[in-house]
Structure formats: C-alpha cells, structure tokens
Amino acid sequence: MEDEKFIFCLEAVPDIESDTTTDVVKILENIALKQGVASIYKACDSIEGLEESLSNLLYDDHNFKDYEIIYLVMPGESNNILLNDYYYSIEEIAELFEGKMNGKVIHFANKKVLDLTDEESQYFLDVTGARAISGYGSELQEISSANTIDRVFFSMYQENDDLKEVVESMFQKHYNLCKLLDFRLYY
Template structure:
C-alpha cells in the first residue's frame, strides 16, 4: 500500500479574523480534487499564530506523521518572513521549529526569496530536523509559484522520495519556469 504525503500549509495574512478565499486555498482545493493530495490549510498573522498552528498540528493532529510537506506561504525579504510588520530571519524560524520537523520538507512559495548559504541551510536542517528546505531564489511578481510549479513539486514528491530525481524531473518538464523562479532545494 502506497503511503500518501499530505501538505500542511500555513499562509501569512494581514488579519486572521477576516475570512477570505486566497489563491492558495483555491490551488490546494484543486490539488486535492485533481491530484488526490490532501492538505490542511491554516492562516497566521503573528509569530505566535505561526507557533500555535504548528503546535496544534504537532500535538492535536494524530495524523501529523502523514504531513511530509510543510508549505509556508509568507512574504518577506530574502531569508526573512514578514509577520505583523516584523521580519523574522530563517534562523528564528528554525528555532521555532526546533526539533519538530523530523523528516519533513519545508517548502516556501515564491512570495519571498530563499537564498541560503551551505552553512545557513545546514543550520536550519540540523535545528529543525527537517529532511529538506526548498523555495525560490527569484521573486517574480507576475508569476506565482503557488498556482504553477509548487503543484508540480508536490505531485512529483508524492510519487518519488528521491529529491535528486524529483528536481531532475521538475527541470526536465518545466525547465523555463524552474530557471525563471530559480527553484532551490537544500538537503
């Protein structure tokens, strides 16, 4: 029996009390319907909200082990996320996730640039326990990774655990988009 890899998506929004359907929600619903990949979607507007959502997933959801992809849709500067008008570095995010992401893939949408040195990526992986961290080295306002290449990544990873093969297939099938957005995977 094949083991499914679910997606836990956490999207930063200006105000969690304002109910709205975002591009992310629509795309995740489409991925569930057309690709058969289930997900949980949560929003956060503060760092405390991010921590609480993560803790709810870790300690309240008995299927946490099935969520292999932690999908973060957050704007910000390179290697920083913006929450409630404050920037948090990738190191601070690693400390929030400390020891909680064993075997998970942390994937950032192209709302922000992910440009880690070998030392920074290794620190993130060591502190969090994550299997990999991925994202994009270029932010193209006209192109959203959410509706395009992210779904390809999720689908290919659903079918194959070997990162090198997944990245190779992504570049074979969608070379121009991968190159334009500068897809990156650190493991």
C-alpha cells in the same frame, strides 16, 4: 493510498479574522481534486499564530507523520518572513521549528526569496530536523509558484520521495519555469 503524503500549509494573511478565501486555499482545493494531494490549511497573522498552528499540528493531530511537506506561503525579504509588520530571519524560523520537523520538507512559496549559504541551510536542517528546505531564488512575483511549479513539485513528490529525482524531473519537464523562478532545494 497507504504512503500518501499530505501538505500542511501555513499562509500569512493581514487579518486572521477576515472571512476571505485566499487564492492559496483555492489552489490547494484544486490540487486535492485534480492531483489527489490532500492538505490542511491554516492562516496566521502573527508569529504567535504561526507557533500555535504548529503546536496544534504537532501535539493534537495524530496524523502528523503523514504531513511530509510543510508549505509556507509568507511574504518577506531574502531569508526572512514578514508577519504582522515584523521580519523573522531563517535562523529564528529554525529555532521556532527546533527538533519538530524530523523528516519533513519545508517548502517556501515564491512570496520571498530563499537564498541560503551552505552554513545557513545546514544550520536550518540540523536545528529543525527537516529532511530538506526548498523555495525560490527569484524575486519575480508576477508568477505565483503556488499555481504553477509548487503543484508540480507536490504531485511529483507524491509519486516519488527521492527529492533529487523529483527535482531533476521538474527541471527536465518544466525547465523554463524552474529556471525563471530559480527553484532551489537544500538537503
């Protein structure tokens, strides 16, 4: 498929040296097999690891333009991610991604709440160059977005790059889940 969109997933793990296969890896493999959505997965356990993974993607991967979704599976509090026992704000994340995410969709799994004001979302989009940022407003972590609505989002976006139409369709077809997890898109 010529206009195929890939996912670049960065997952926060306690220790990068561990050989444990996470649920996210299994889910991404399943998405590739069942839905035909390809991805690259990287684990990180520090902000330096996150930066290194991004740099490798940006400067060493000649297919970077094909990665339209940057999927961040990281715990944290509202508008913060937690790496190596330290919280990084959405502003710090934006500065880390500064000018590097042109046209990309930055999607956060529901391991943290994404609740941005108009100013915060505009700042993030302006600084990073991202096309959109999405995530969830619900603190409900008993349901993994990675194994439910994220796979729907990735599959629908694979077929249609109009984000408004994708979100409208998600809410039409999976209203209860979108509402329960409080899916949000800032663009």
